[in-house]
Amino acid sequence: MKYKRILLKLSGEALAGEKKTGFSEEEIRRVAAEVKKVADLGTEIAVVIGGGNFWRGRTSGDMDRVHADQIGMLATVMNCLYAAEYFRIAGMQCKVMAPYEIGDVAEKFVRDKAVEYLEEKNVVFFAGGTGHPFFSTDMSTVLRAVEIGADIILSAKAIDGVYDKDPKVYPDAVKYDTLRMSELIDKKLGVIDLASAVLAEENHMSMLLFGLNEENSILRAINGDKIGTVVEAD
Numbered sequence: 001m002k003y004k005r006i007l008l009k010l011s012g013e014a015l016a017g018e019k020k021t022g023f024s025e026e027e028i029r030r031v032a033a034e035v036k037k038v039a040d041l042g043t044e045i046a047v048v049i050g051g052g053n054f055w056r057g058r059t060s061g062d063m064d065r066v067h068a069d070q071i072g073m074l075a076t077v078m079n080c081l082y083a084a085e086y087f088r089i090a091g092m093q094c095k096v097m098a099p100y101e102i103g104d105v106a107e108k109f110v111r112d113k114a115v116e117y118l119e120e121k122n123v124v125f126f127a128g129g130t131g132h133p134f135f136s137t138d139m140s141t142v143l144r145a146v147e148i149g150a151d152i153i154l155s156a157k158a159i160d161g162v163y164d165k166d167p168k169v170y171p172d173a174v175k176y177d178t179l180r181m182s183e184l185i186d187k188k189l190g191v192i193d194l195a196s197a198v199l200a201e202e203n204h205m206s207m208l209l210f211g212l213n214e215e216n217s218i219l220r221a222i223n224g225d226k227i228g229t230v231v232e233a234d
Contacts, residue, residue, distance in 0.1 A: 005046075160210060161229035164176070210227045
């Protein structure tokens with residue numbers, strides 16, 4: 001086992017499967033089974049899930065940005081609750097935490113309590129973003145990873161790594177095997193927002209970005225196999 005504690009970032013779109021929206025039960029069951037293999041190795045696992053399968057604030061037209069981002073934060077809560085339930089069905093103990101208490105749905109994030117849950121081998125879902133508008137789930141991913149002392153961020157996406165340009169638009173796009181966080185920032189490659197990349201750089205938090213749909217991709221990432229793109233913090 002290469003990493004003791006990880007933060008796994010899952011894109012909402014990837015969990016939606018081919019539908020690209022809503023939930024795909026088949027996909028979440030597959031992901032849960034794979035994460036269970038990782039948990040059985042003794043790895044401590046925290047999870048952040050984007051909300052793009054339900055809502056993308058930047059495409060909300062004339063809506064007030066604060067309100068649009070609040071809707072997006074609630075979308076991530078729904079995703080975490082859904083995924084946590086299927087993780088439990090797969091045999092894992094789970095906790096859902098958010099920046100704000102949501103009745104019996106999610107408890108308020110407290111750093112020391114989150115670490116305690118991880119040490120007890122719970123999978124801890126960090127829902128609700130940072131709790132503030134104008135920050136993406138990229139930011140909450142890096143922020144929580146730094147706070148809990150994760151060894152690395154594993155970012156599972158619908159695309160299999162970082163390219164020099166959008167491979168969906170440019171067939172000649174070249175994939176990076178490794179990249180410095182400072183390069184990602186300077187080249188504005190767009191795989192995570194710049195503010196989040198700067199926070200990762202300042203706190204020496206490296207990332208591995210890889211395709212969620214590749215077979216056993218999460219387990220292979222944990223084992224240090226050559227997969228996706230490693231973005232190393234200076």
